[in-house]
Amino acid sequence: MTPAPPATPAPTPDGMGVQPVPPRRLAELPSWLLSRAAGVGAGVVGEALAAHGVRRHHFSVLHALAEGGAVSQAELGRRLGLDRSDLHVVLGELEASGLVERSPDVHDRRRNSVDITEPGRARLVELDAAVDSAQRTLLARLDDAERAEFRRLLVVLLGDSIPAPAE
Amino acid sequence: MTPAPPATPAPTPDGMGVQPVPPRRLAELPSWLLSRAAGVGAGVVGEALAAHGVRRHHFSVLHALAEGGAVSQAELGRRLGLDRSDLHVVLGELEASGLVERSPDVHDRRRNSVDITEPGRARLVELDAAVDSAQRTLLARLDDAERAEFRRLLVVLLGDSIPAPAE
DNA sequence: TCCTGATCGTTGGTGACACCAACGTTGGTG
DNA sequence: CACCAACGTTGGTGTCACCAACGATCAGGA
Structure with a gap:
């Protein structure tokens, strides 16, 4: 297939506005498309969240705590696929904002028991709405059946590599 | 929807090996799944490419040049959705490796005409093989029909936001 | 009991990638 | 000529992923 058109012999004044076309090979690569789509998703979601200061x-952390209750930092990292060191910073910021609480674990003094606060839950409600809206933006070009199938395929593709790609 | 299951009352000894489970809410978010999948893709592809030193x-740059012929740096950035400054670094590395050539554009002295070299084409053959292999790894859990549908959905989702999400 | 190894939170660092601001140079237009 | 747009370049920021090491703590076996 694709007898390889001998490279655009067209002059292509280079600067003009035919609109930029990525190399065909890249536009076919699942990993490339995936990276692009994820970038768009991170953009819209990030923007929506940034409007609420997070x-x-x-x-992710707030949701993990809201759903799973108080856990240690390490366990939190395991569930979300986040490194302990990164989590340390995030938790510091969340704690400074009063959205989570860190308290020493009485049963194991190595651990910090982290939990979401009431202000945290309240904030989470706002964030959820913003994120849902962002999802709609992200998936705007897909109909309902396609959205469901898209999500299904992502889940299948990921398989057991949720949440931590690292072995 | 989702009447919010009253948070796992299960004791969950926290440290134990049931395998980490991400919050249900996140596991349903397309943007989250997308981000995960893209991470896995970037991992396998990046690893495959790193084995060949790129x-x-x-x-991306090598392919754009191989398919489109010599272009200016700015046009290259437009096609690939890369910032000029980032491209500058990448081109410097590629040129240092002898895989691309930069030469002043005779028609417009502002521009550098960038083109792929013969060693560049040779390297690209290896890279293509490695990347194809990585795609197979990435899509291992999908059958042929699912892979096609997955790619189609990604293309539809991206719409005209290829390649540059930034307006 | 003591020793050993694993886990915890913490600190500090690296790398890839996206994006932005500014500069001097050059091209095109009024 | 004056002006603005585009170019390549330099230098910076922010997000995210990942890794190495430390002291403190816990659990198990000798």
Whole structure:
């Protein structure tokens, strides 16, 4: 297929506005498309969250705590696929904002028990709405059936590499 | 929707090996799944390329040049959705490796005409093989029909936001 | 009991990638 | 000529992923 058109012999004044076309080979690569789509997704979601003063990791942490209750930092990192060191910073910021609480674990003094606060839950409600809106923006070009199938394929593709790609 | 299951009352000894489970809410978010999948893709592709001494941007640039012929740096950036400044670095590395050539544009002295070299084309053959292999790894859990549909959905989702999400 | 190894939180660093601001140079236009 | 746009370049910021090391703590076996 594609007998390889001998490279645009067209003059292509280079600067003009035919609109930029990526190399065909890249536009066919699943990994490239995936990276682009993820970039768009991170953009719209990040923007939506930034309007409420948080980043994506903060949102993830708040949800993990809201759903799973108080856990240690290490366990939190395991569930979200986040490195302990990165989590340390995120938790510091969340704690400074009063959205989470860190308290020493009475059963194991190595651990910090982290939990979401009431202000954290309140903030999470706003964030959820913003993120849902961002999802709609992201998936705007897909109909309902396509959205469902898209999500299904992503889940299948990821398989057990959720949440931590690292072995 | 989602009447909010009252948070796992299960004790969950926290440290134990049930395998980390991300919050349900996140596992349903298309943007989150997308980000994860893109991370996995970037991982396998990046690893494959690193074995040949290049990163993903180098691969993109080489392909753009191989398909489109010599172009200016700015036009290259437009086609690939890369910032001029980032491209500057990438081109410097590629030129140092002898895979591309920069020469002043005779018709417009502002521009550099960038083209791929013969060693560049040779390297690209290796890179293509490695990247194809990485795609197979990435899509291993999807059958042929699913892979086609997955790619189609990505293209539809991206719409005209290829290659530059930035307006 | 003591020793050993694993886990915890913390600190500090690296690399890839996206994006932005500014500069001097050059081209095109009024 | 004066002006603005585009070019390549330099230098910076922010997000995210990942890694190495430290002291403190816990659990298990000798």
